[in-house]
Amino acid sequence: MIRAQTVVARTPSALLTSLDRFRLQSKSKGGTLLFALSAPSDALSVITSHLQSHFPRHIGCLSSPLPAYYPHIMCAVALLDGITFRSTIAGRADPQVGRWHAARRSSIQQPPTAQSNIFEKFNGDLNRVNWEDIWDRSAMSAQNMMPVELRTARPEDVTSILYFSDRAPEGIAKALKATFPHSHELGFLASSTPFITGRPVTLFHDGKIYSDGAIGVALQLSLGHPSLKVEFPGLVDLTPDLQITSSEGNLILTVDNGNPTRLLLAAMNKHGLDVRGVLLKDDEFYVGVMGDGKVDRLHRITSGDPSRGTIALGTMSAPPPGSIIRMLYLPQRDEVNLNSGPTHENTSISFIATPDSFGDGRPSSVLENDVLVIDGIFIAGSENGFMLRRGAKEEGWTCTLPGGQASLRWT
Structure with missing residues (x-):
């Protein structure tokens, strides 16, 4: 890490003045600029052109506002030394409720066209596909599709990898773990921009703009060993610690050898929550995987079936049997409090999952001057969340909990 800061401004001119100051202070240090920008559509062109002209080597994306500063302009910037890359490895479509039970019998799901390069060597019956098995078989193919810039990097020299991605980062995540298993991995799922730029997401890389895939930077030992931590604010425990006794795909089949959906409904009833539906419209329910007495990994519950008992999670792989979990919920909140203060002597890059919408549009943090x-x-938010992996001990997973935050920090 060379330098990082986050700028909040009332106007584009105030932001550009601050960014010019950042450039002058960093002029002799070189490196690649990492940036995430949240701004009105009529200001995007002048700001991004300014950034790209002054920092020809750059990786950036459009992000969503942070609730504390909405609707001000916000731009996070960092100068990094590392190996930059562009990936076109396809990810996967969003999980479908109950698809794992259906796949045992017959599935009509076809692999997306963008994934044809992953599946082209599979000659089996596509109407009877175990998708997790196929994805595992494709790991070597994904590794072979590793961005050319990373192919000569020695795995032992790469401590962490940062990237900006579309909403399907599974392909690049699998490839990175296969090639750099011991590195930390932190991916930012760029904010959706169809009504802003006409693109699903908007990624910037050395003067080019992309609508899909991923762009990133691999950081090496010369920067030191960072830590990667995640926070889940606002969650309320519904159950004590439980053990998963069977799971498959994105489904939890049994917990403590019992029906997990009925257990969830009983816990909701005990806490005075409406049990007329498994999920409440204004509340979000989660399964937290425990580690060292705290939630270490989080998956949103997308549906439950009281008769079968299964709970479907918004992930590609449910926690394996033997995992200790808690069921939790996030009450409806008018405001999401985010930890966006200075980090004192520690330089960090933080990604935050933001709400899909913001109250009345009034910032909760009033700027005393034109710029803060x-x-x-470096702190950036997206309603699409972030993906992380801490070394070889876990698979990459995505967090969309509003207010959830992952931080890569150098000490």
């Missing part, structure tokens, strides 16, 4: 500079921290 948070030094030492």
Whole structure:
């Protein structure tokens, strides 16, 4: 890490003045600019052109506002030394409720066209596909599709990998773990921009703009060993610790050898929650995987079936049997409090999952001047969340909990 800061501004001119100051202070240090920008559509062109002209080597994306500063302009910037890359490895479509039970009998799901390069060597019956098995078989193919810039990097020299991605980062995540198993991996799922730029997401890489795939940077030992931590604010425990006794695909089949959906409904009833539906419209329910007495990994519950007992999660792989979990919920909140303050002596890059919408549009943090500079921290938010993997101990997973935050920090 060379330098990082986050700038909040009332106007485009105030932001550009601050970014010019950042450039002058960093002029002799070189490196690649990492940026995430949240701004009105009529200001995007002048700001992104300014960034690209002054930092020809750059990786960036459009992000969503942070609730504390909405609707001000916000731009996070960092200068990094590392190996930059562009990936076109396809990911997967969103999980479908109950698809794992259906796949045992017959599935009509076809692989997306963009994934044809992953599946072209599979000659089996596509109407009877175990998708997790096929994805595992494709790991070597994904590794062979590794961005050319990373193919000569020695795995032992790469401590962490940062990337901006479309909403399907599974392909690049699988390839990165296969090639750099011991590195930390932190991916930012760029904000959706169809009504802003006409693109699903908007990614910037060395003067080019992309609508899919991923762009990123691999950080090496010369920067030191960072830590990767995640926070889940606002969650309320519904159950004590439980053990998963069977799971398959994205489904939890049994918990403590019992019916997990009925257990969830009983816990909701005990806490005075409406049990007329498995999920409440204004509340979100989660399964937290425990580690060292705290939630270490989080998956949103997307549906439950009281008769079968299964609970479907918004992930490609449910926690395996033997995992200790808790069921939790996030009450409806008018405001999401985010930890976006200075980090003192620690430089960090933080990604935050933001709400899909913001109350009345009034910022909760009033700017005393035209610009606020948070030094030492790169902080960006997206309603699509982030993906992370901490070394070889886990698979990559996505967090969309509003207010959930992952931080890569150098000490």
